[in-house]
Amino acid sequence: MSSTTPNFAAGVAEGYDRLMFPIFFQPYAAEAAARLSGLRAGHLLETAAGTGAVTAALVAALPGTVAITATDLNQPMLDRAALRLPPGRVTLRQADAQQLPFPDDSFDALVCQFGLMFMDKPAALREAFRVLAPGAPLLLSVWSGLDRNPIPGILQQAVAEQFPDDPPLFMARTPHGHGDIPALTAAMESAGFAGIVAERVTLPCRAKSARHAAMAICQGTPLRAEIEARGTAGLDAVTAFAAQRLAQVLAGGAMDEPVEAPMEAILLTAAKPG
Structure with a gap:
C-alpha cells in the first residue's frame, strides 16, 4: 500500500458514496464506460473501484458476455458498491492494485478511475501490464490540478485559511496533485504500454447546493481526518465556512442554491502490445 492511500472505513465510505459520487464521479464514469462500450466479450478488470461509479456504468454499457471484476483495497468501499450493482453481474474482490492476485495475461x-494518485504508480502500472492480455486496452482517469477544478479548488482554499499555520491540503496533495501528463505518460511507457494518448476532458460539475458540495469535500473525503486531527476548529464550522465561500463565488451568496462549474480530468488510453 502506498503511504498516500487513505483508509476508507465504513463511515467514511458511506459519506464518500453519498456525497462525492453524484457530483464528481458519476459524469466521468459515464465517459469511461462509453469509451469501453466496444468490448463485446472477454473479461474486464477495474482497479480502485471505490463505491462502484464506473462499475455501475460498465454494467449498463456492456453486454453480459463481458465478465467484470471490480477490485478495491478497502472492503467498506466494495460493500457500498454491492448495494448498487445487480446480483451476480460483477465479481467484487478486495485487492491491492500494486499486487494483483490474478494470473498473467488474464484480462x-x-x-482505473481516479485511483492511480493513491498508488505507487510504477508498481500499479507494471501490475496492470502484467495482467492484461496482449493487445488489451488500458483506460486511466486522473484529476487535473485545482486550478482547473474550481469547486474543489475554492473549498480547499477556504479550508486552508482556517488553519494558516498548518493547512490541511489533502485535495491539493493527492486527488489533484498528480496531473503531470509527461510524467504519467513516461510511467506508462516504462511499464511497457504503447499507443499512449492523454486527453484533457472537461465536464460539468454540479452540486445541489454550496452546502452539499462543501459537505462532500470536507466530510466525504480523507480531508475530514486532516481537519479533525488539527482540533482547533470544529469540522462543522470549517465545513460551513467553506460552503459560505463557495456560495459567495458561485451562487451569489445563496447557500442552498445549485452550484455549477467546469471540472477537468486527464483520460489516458494505451494498450499492451500484442
Whole structure:
C-alpha cells in the first residue's frame, strides 16, 4: 500500500458514496464506460473501484458476455458498491492494485478511475501490464490540478485559511496533485504500454447546493481526518465556512442554491502490445 492511500472505513465510505459520487464521479464514469462500450466479450478488470461509479456504468454499457471484476483495497468501499450493482453481474474482490492476485495475461481490458494518485504508480502500472492480455486496452482517469477544478479548488482554499499555520491540503496533495501528463505518460511507457494518448476532458460539475458540495469535500473525503486531527476548529464550522465561500463565488451568496462549474480530468488510453 502506498503511504498516500487513505483508509476508507465504513463511515467514511458511506459519506464518500453519498456525497462525492453524484457530483464528481458519476459524469466521468459515464465517459469511461462509453469509451469501453466496444468490448463485446472477454473479461474486464477495474482497479480502485471505490463505491462502484464506473462499475455501475460498465454494467449498463456492456453486454453480459463481458465478465467484470471490480477490485478495491478497502472492503467498506466494495460493500457500498454491492448495494448498487445487480446480483451476480460483477465479481467484487478486495485487492491491492500494486499486487494483483490474478494470473498473467488474464484480462481483455483494464480501467482505473481516479485511483492511480493513491498508488505507487510504477508498481500499479507494471501490475496492470502484467495482467492484461496482449493487445488489451488500458483506460486511466486522473484529476487535473485545482486550478482547473474550481469547486474543489475554492473549498480547499477556504479550508486552508482556517488553519494558516498548518493547512490541511489533502485535495491539493493527492486527488489533484498528480496531473503531470509527461510524467504519467513516461510511467506508462516504462511499464511497457504503447499507443499512449492523454486527453484533457472537461465536464460539468454540479452540486445541489454550496452546502452539499462543501459537505462532500470536507466530510466525504480523507480531508475530514486532516481537519479533525488539527482540533482547533470544529469540522462543522470549517465545513460551513467553506460552503459560505463557495456560495459567495458561485451562487451569489445563496447557500442552498445549485452550484455549477467546469471540472477537468486527464483520460489516458494505451494498450499492451500484442
